[in-house]
Amino acid sequence: MKAILCEQWGGPETLQLRDIELPEPGPRQVRIKVAAAGVNFPDVLIIQKKYQMQPQLPFSPGAEIAGTITAVGSEVSGLKIGMPVAALCGIGGFAEECVVDATLCMPLPPGVPMALAASLVLAYGTSWHALRDRAALQSGETVLVLGAAGGVGLAAVEIARAIGAKVIAAASTPEKLAVCRQHGADELIDYSHEDLRERLKTLTGGKGVDVVFDPVGGAYTEAAFRSIAWRGRHLVIGFADGNVPALPLNLPLLKGASLVGVFWGEFAKREPKANAAGVQELLGWIAQGQLKPLVSKTYRLAEAPQALMDMAARKVVGKVVVLP
Numbered sequence: 001m002k003a004i005l006c007e008q009w010g011g012p013e014t015l016q017l018r019d020i021e022l023p024e025p026g027p028r029q030v031r032i033k034v035a036a037a038g039v040n041f042p043d044v045l046i047i048q049k050k051y052q053m054q055p056q057l058p059f060s061p062g063a064e065i066a067g068t069i070t071a072v073g074s075e076v077s078g079l080k081i082g083m084p085v086a087a088l089c090g091i092g093g094f095a096e097e098c099v100v101d102a103t104l105c106m107p108l109p110p111g112v113p114m115a116l117a118a119s120l121v122l123a124y125g126t127s128w129h130a131l132r133d134r135a136a137l138q139s140g141e142t143v144l145v146l147g148a149a150g151g152v153g154l155a156a157v158e159i160a161r162a163i164g165a166k167v168i169a170a171a172s173t174p175e176k177l178a179v180c181r182q183h184g185a186d187e188l189i190d191y192s193h194e195d196l197r198e199r200l201k202t203l204t205g206g207k208g209v210d211v212v213f214d215p216v217g218g219a220y221t222e223a224a225f226r227s228i229a230w231r232g233r234h235l236v237i238g239f240a241d242g243n244v245p246a247l248p249l250n251l252p253l254l255k256g257a258s259l260v261g262v263f264w265g266e267f268a269k270r271e272p273k274a275n276a277a278g279v280q281e282l283l284g285w286i287a288q289g290q291l292k293p294l295v296s297k298t299y300r301l302a303e304a305p306q307a308l309m310d311m312a313a314r315k316v317v318g319k320v321v322v323l324p
């Protein structure tokens, strides 16, 4: 089968398209013919040895997939050959077939497009876990979403709206902010030109935001934390900016505020039932039309390195997927 391989640590340009052996599932695994693989920022980090998980070389990047089961391990029950599923594979998704732990597969209801299913698990799963589970976001509260037109960012905009919160979307271009508006943002901040703290002060009447959703890091983190309301929650999602910020600890004290870590991959592994409940809520919201995940571009398998280059260059809006 064909697969994109990371054979040495480096940028997307070092990835290679290779013919490799079809992988065999272990007793508790299944093999999936990959119809679509979601592209996520951790894919950019993992090939450069900059992610918390470091697989053995060579490996295929690609953390989430949707497709059809082609082989089932001897101890797996409830999953059958031919079933359409979405799955969290961690690595291995940018390939024609991929082996996944059976516990990380979610059978798909009929009619869900594969590109959409492959975009849902990780980005929407992360944003659901962050807003619903870690921040306990309530209807009527105000949320600031940084990097709001990105994969987890746009998912957070939509989920916060579905919960009934007021959403302030911050992103770096008018085009990205227009997409955030289409997906439900109430207020927009272009943080490449506008002063984040001043705008937040004006937009919240000096009260501050109840929840910050922060997948960007860098200098935005402290500016956002200084704009948080009493009893606010700042969700630490990631550091797309490349810089892991540090905060003076008097800030959470003064606001009675919380700095809340979010690690969805670990949550999905440690608490699969809670994660599955999240996916069910997400599928329900999609069925009601409350969430409209945006797949803005698709790439062929050979173009997967270009997909990662576009993501690293801040060119991606919403989700993009690779179609092996």
Ligand SMILES: NC(=O)c1ccc[n+]([C@@H]2O[C@H](COP(=O)([O-])OP(=O)(O)OC[C@H]3O[C@@H](n4cnc5c(N)ncnc54)[C@H](OP(=O)(O)O)[C@@H]3O)[C@@H](O)[C@H]2O)c1
Residues within 6 Å of the ligand: 039, 040, 041, 042, 122, 123, 126, 147, 148, 149, 150, 151, 152, 153, 170, 171, 172, 173, 176, 215, 216, 236, 237, 238, 239, 240, 241, 242, 262, 263, 264, 265, 311, 312, 313, 314, 316, 318
């Ligand atoms: N904690 C978890 O469980 C978890 C799960 C998934 C992802 N993540 C993390 O969340 C972050 C976002 O992931 P994603 O898949 O949503 O990525 P993405 O689609 O590329 O979105 C990242 C956003 O960050 C902003 N950004 C600011 N500076 C950037 C830079 N130097 N390079 C690239 N983007 C920059 C961009 O928006 P603007 O151009 O508008 O600023 C971009 O839209 C990553 O750090 C990822 O590792 C964490």
